Amino acid sequence: MKGSIKKNKQTGKWDFVIDIGKDLITGKRKQKKKRGFKTKKEAEKALTALLNELNEGSYIEPSKQAYSDYMYFWIGIKAHEMSIQTLKAYQSYLKSHISPSLGQVPLSSLTPIHIQSFVGDLRSKELSESTIKRIYNVVNASLNAAAKTELIKKNPASTIEKPKVVAKETVIWKWDEVSSFLDSAMSSPYYVAFLLAVTTGMRQGEVLGLRWRDVDFANECLYVRQTLTHDGKGFKEGAKSKAGSRSVGLDAFTLSALKKQKKQVAECKLKLGIAYTDNDLVICSSNGKPINPRNLLRSFYNLLEKSDLPKIRFHDLRHTHASLMLQQGENIKLISERLGHSSVKITLDTYSHVLPNMQQEASNRLANKLFNG
Structure with missing residues (x-):
């Protein structure tokens, strides 16, 4: 040659x-x-x-394709792997942020400087760091795919300083605060949803997507096999991750509340007849349709406003569940499985703030056995 x-x-x-x-x-x-x-x-x-x-054999013919054209093509290829919510988010990022800044640059001409400047532009829009990181992750994933398929030699986003999100301190409730909240929520139509979040650690979408066929009264457990989408308009088979599809043991109190809920749902179904939309949902409106997540959150925050409890997010009920189980000495592997984490490391990293107190309590228990036994 x-x-x-x-x-x-x-x-x-x-x-x-x-x-x-x-x-x-x-x-x-x-x-x-x-x-x-x-x-x-x-x-x-x-x-x-x-x-x-x-x-x-390392030569790659530079692509003249504009980056925005490549992105539309890449998202189209990935669409079947995404939930509707994720696909909408990707399309929104592309339309509102990625295309205006990087869209006209040829794919093969993108450099680390382009990507670094793009991240700077996102910050100038005063977007949250978590949003900036999500948008960066989309760009990074698309360029990884371009490098893998040999459209470009190297991912230009891989060498820049990646956006970081400083984790906010998680607020959790103490034992008496949980009891106080559940007492005040007893009259709410969403009481069982709040109870499940506290006693099982399920995510909001998992609670609202729970079906009666996935509640096993005989074996005193439930199975997380379906979630309600964030917009409340559809269901997704499985959970957030492969490990998220799981079984969760139920206590006698929660089982009793579920039996009462099933009776109420059956009465509504009988009363409405063919007008009832049967989605087999545990938590649903009086006509059987799924609960809009916004309505659940509105009810939750209204209850908090009327109480003297520390203000937390609905998702913090999940954190509260995990932290209280750790405090009572439950096995970390068991807790990780209940939460649907893919590894114990995720559980330890998420709830490391609880561990120092547990270490001290363990030391005190050992000392009491050794010196006061």
Whole structure:
């Protein structure tokens, strides 16, 4: 494989041309040309580097495709792997942020500087760091795919300083605060939803997507096999992750509350007849339709406003469940399985704030046995 160098009579600079193989579609010879070198030596150096890449099989023909066009194509390919909510988020990021800043840049011309400047632009819009990180992750994933399919040599987003999210301190309730909340929530139509969040650690979507067929009264457990989407308009089979599809043991109090709930649901179903929409849901409206997550949260925060309890998010009921179980000395592996974490490490990292107190209590218990026994 050879190339030729010659001086351009019109510009006075040096150019080279080289055969880079045949077009797979037309079968015609393909050539690569580079112009505008100040000296013959510069042209020879560039030609030698290109020849080495061709001989080693590492040469990638630069793509002229605009990055936004590639992104639409990539999201289209990935769509079948995503939930409707995730797909909408990706499309929104592309339309509102990615395309206006990076869309017209050719995919092969993107550099780390482009990506770093893009992250800076996102910060100038005063977006939250968590949102900036999510948008960056989409860009990074798309460029990883481009590098893997040899559209580009290297992912330009892989070398920049990645956005970081400083974890907010999690607020959890104490034993008496949980009891106080559940007492005040007893009259709420969403009482069983709040109870399940506290006693099982289920996520909001998991609670609202729970079906009666997934409640096993005989074996005193339930199975997380379906979640309600964030917009409350559909269901997703399985859980947030593969490990999220799980069984969770139930206590006698929660089982009793579920039996009462089942009786109430059956009465509504009988009363409405064919007007009842039977989704087999544990937590549902009087006509059987799923509860809008916003209505659940509105009810939750209204209850908090009327109480003297520390203000927490609904998701913090899950954190409260895990922390209280840790405090009472339950096995960390068991807790991790109840929460649907893919590894014990995630559980330990998430609830490390609880561990120092547990260490001290364990030391005191050992000392009491040793010296006061």
